[in-house]
Amino acid sequence: MEKKKLLIVEDDLVLQNSLEEFLLAEGFDVVCAIDGEEGIQKAFSEKPDLILLDIVLPRKDGYEVLREIKENQETTHVPIVLLTNLGSIADVEKALELGATTYLVKADYRLDEVTQKIKVILNRK
Amino acid sequence: MLGHKLKKRLADEFDLVKQAEDLGVSVWQTxxxxxxxxxxxxLVAMTGVYFISNNYDSPDVLVISESAVVAILFTIGNFIINSFNQVAKANKMKTEFVSIASHQLKTPIAEMNWQIELLLSKFPEGLSEKQQLLIGQIERSSQKMARLVNDLLDVARIDQGRLALTKEAVDLCDVVSDAIANQQPFSTIAGIELKSACPVxxxxxLIDKKRIGVALDNLISNAIKYTNKQGVVEVFLEVKNDLVQVRVRDNGVGIPSNEQCDIFKKFFRSNNSMKNNTDGTGLGLYIAKNIIEQSGGKLWFQSIEGAGSEFLFSLPIIKA
Structure with a gap:
């Protein structure tokens, strides 16, 4: 089976690195971006199968990135999983309204749970 | 009994220094x-009006004295409203502080948890058994810290009315098995038998799986904490008409009857025989009740001191 490509947009390097290594070991192809601008750029150039997106990011926040990716014909179909530590009703609603597939709170999810979610979403496609 | 309660209430009502401390205002503002x-x-105004209307036959004097009384009452009323405002504002600031501090703590906790998980699950080669054991203990401590921070944050969110539930269709049986698996290590250490039964x-x-899991974790963890060695904690799931009901029953120390009305209050901890043997924040039941009620369910309990407790909650079944 062809390797699925994931894009991680996360400015915390420790989190980005742990997630990247774990997903690589799980057999995914992984690319990373450190801020919102780079995230949008890589969403177009790398054509990922799924995007993991932080909300609090330098140079364009996650909502902005989400909006731009969903508004563009080329990338609108790519499922986006928001990874964040926010978690109030307003944040969840805003993210889902903008077209995010789902929403995970980083400190509450183990890496294998995140991976499980990703697999479920990719299989559904 | 009743007289004693009334006396205690009156004493509390008039203990102005304690009240001022509790509310964080000065005594004259309580x-x-x-x-x-x-x-x-x-009282003074009524006596004054009586005195004036007896001694002066002039409506002007009466009007002026009445106006003075109204002005004084108005000023005091204003003071009362101000002091209430101050208390409310202080309370809000405290909640916001807890919320911000917990958010900031969540990132390093997530970093720690993910790195440990990565190390143990993907790169364990070369680690001796002892090293793996120690790292496993660090992992558990870090998860404990994550739970504490989550509890504080949940309480802040509940108080601000901003607790978010991400609802999905879930088999409650899975939540029960997960919670049992989470609590099994603790019951083993405590020497307590943990049993569960689900219908076929x-x-x-339609619930938030994580949050209902937290509520159930809290109930089972309490049952384990307040049960002596060789006790039994049982978790049953039953279907009743259009409700699913979960029962967490133990044969532990029970809840003293004079505390039963307080147990869902924030920071409340029972004063029973196990108090000094168990750690806890007094937030578990408060959070569980709020999560279950916000999910459209109900949480209640029955308990006899010395015989055990049973906590029950029900959630509505969604019609497909």
């Missing part, structure tokens, strides 16, 4: 003090 002053002013076919319900 509601009780202001009400006493108001009562006193009303359990319907799907």
């Amino acid at each position: 509601p009780s003090f202001l009400f006493i002053v108001m009562g006193f002013v009303i 076919k359990s319907p799907k319900i």
Whole structure:
């Protein structure tokens, strides 16, 4: 089976690195971006199968990135999983309204749970 | 019994120093003090009006004295409202502080948890058994810290009315098995038998799986904490008409009857025989009740001191 490509947009390097290594070991192809601008750029150039997106990011926040990716014909179909530590009703609603597939709170999810979610979403496609 | 309760209530009502400390305002700003002053002013005013209307036959004097009384009452009323505002504002600031601090703590906790998980699950080669054991203990401590921070954050969110539930169709049986798996290590350490039973076919319900899991974790963890060695904690799932009901029953120390009305209060911890043997924040039941009620369910309990407790909650089944 062809390797699925994931894009991680996360400015915390420790989190980005742990997630990247774990997903690589799980057999995914992984690319990373450190801020919102780079995230949008890589969403177009790398054509990922799924995007993991932080909300609090330098140079364009996650909502902005989400909006731009969903508004563009080329990338609108790519499922986006928001990874964040926010978690109030307003944040969840805003993210889902903008077209995010789902929403995970980083400190509450183990890496294998995140991976499980990703697999479920990719299989559904 | 009743007389004693009433006496205690009255003593609390008039212990102005304690009230001022509790509310974080000065003594003369406490509601009780202001009400006493108001009562006193009303008495003086009534006597004054009686005296004036007896001795002066002029409506002008009466009008002026009445106006003075109204002005005084108005000023005191204003003080009362201000002190309430101050208390409310201080409370809000405290909640916001807890919320911000917990958010900031969540990132390093997530970093720690993910790195440990990565190390143990993907790169364990070369680690001796002892090293793996120690890292496993670090992992558990870090998860404990994550739970504490989550509890504080949940309480802040509940108080601000901003607790978010991400609902999905879930088989509650899975939540029960997860919670049992989470609590099994603790029950083993405590020497308590942990049993569960689910019906063969359990319907799907629309809930936030993580949060209902937290609520159930809290109930089972309490049952384990307040049960002596060789006790039994049982978790049953039953389907009743259009409800799913979960029962967490133990044969532990039970809840003293005079504390039963307080147990869902924030930071409340029972004063029973196990108090010094168990750690806890007094937030578990408060959070569980709020999560379950916000999910459209109900949480209640029955308990006999010395015989055990049973906590029950029900959640509505969604019609497909």
